[in-house]
Amino acid sequence: xxxxxxxxxxxxxxxxxxxxxxxxxxxxxxxxxxxxxxxxxxxxxxxxxxxxxxxxxxxxxxxxxxxxxxxxxxxxxxxxxxxxxxxxxxxxxxxxxxxxxxxxxxxxxxxxxxxxxxxxxxxxxxxxxxxxxxxxxxxxxxxxxxxxxxxxxxxxxxxxxxxxxxxxxxxxxxxxxxxxxxxxxxxxxxxxxxxxxxxxxxxxxxxxxxxxxxxxxxxxxxxxxxxxxxxxxxxxxxxxxxxxxxxxxxxx
Numbered sequence: 001x002x003x004x005x006x007x008x009x010x011x012x013x014x015x016x017x018x019x020x021x022x023x024x025x026x027x028x029x030x031x032x033x034x035x036x037x038x039x040x041x042x043x044x045x046x047x048x049x050x051x052x053x054x055x056x057x058x059x060x061x062x063x064x065x066x067x068x069x070x071x072x073x074x075x076x077x078x079x080x081x082x083x084x085x086x087x088x089x090x091x092x093x094x095x096x097x098x099x100x101x102x103x104x105x106x107x108x109x110x111x112x113x114x115x116x117x118x119x120x121x122x123x124x125x126x127x128x129x130x131x132x133x134x135x136x137x138x139x140x141x142x143x144x145x146x147x148x149x150x151x152x153x154x155x156x157x158x159x160x161x162x163x164x165x166x167x168x169x170x171x172x173x174x175x176x177x178x179x180x181x182x183x184x185x186x187x188x189x190x191x192x193x194x195x196x197x198x199x200x201x202x203x204x205x206x207x208x209x210x211x212x213x214x215x216x217x218x219x220x221x222x223x224x225x226x227x228x229x230x231x232x233x234x235x236x237x238x239x240x241x242x243x244x245x246x247x248x249x250x251x252x
Contacts, residue, residue: 004029012084014042016184020197061111078129082112092147101148108152128171180220
């Protein structure tokens with residue numbers, strides 16, 4: 001598909017990678033971008049920055065009724081960017097409850113799947129279009145210190161492959177972005193070099209325009225994929241050591 005003259009809807013668009021997608025989509029020639037956010041007021045700055053091009057819309061992907069309402073109100077959409085995410089920093093065994101893991105699965109898996117279900121007929125009517133699912137290296141490498149987040153991204157990566165197969169006949173491009181270390185609020189706990197969110201957005205636009213199924217968007221993603229190919233069990237042990245180091249540093 002071509003982003004130029006397309007109509008896009010971005011979830012979690014009020015900051016971070018989602019905000020960068022809004023800006024990069026406008027720069028790439030999208031005719032309109034709907035900036036989805038739980039509180040539309042948090043994306044009002046994008047409306048002001050791009051008058052007539054960007055419209056903030058209420059959209060919490062953990063609420064099915066809001067997804068249905070968004071699809072009913074925006075039948076001109078030809079590109080979906082599933083970016084909204086939740087990360088609660090929880091463990092699967094060590095956390096007090098599974099509430100955080102349930103939230104992560106609801107937002108990171110069921111939300112994007114529901115978005116794809118709601119908008120698939122709209123994309124078909126508008127020529128096929130595209131879907132960009134913003135995933136994570138935590139979806140190709142199990143990270144024990146991200147006990148709920150990592151499994152939710154694994155699940156969404158698998159779902160992306162299933163959705164791609166289901167929508168192939170209607171001509172919908174479904175691209176998965178494997179994202180490493182990015183300078184966002186969600187990754188403020190991560191040490192070391194971080195890519196600007198614009199790098200991820202540009203990679204996503206290239207991926208969907210080229211019809212690429214899955215793209216490693218940044219250096220950390222590329223290096224993680226390579227390390228896993230060389231020695232998957234060694235990398236698993238390394239991640240376990242990182243969990244132990246985190247437990248010691250936090251006094252757990």
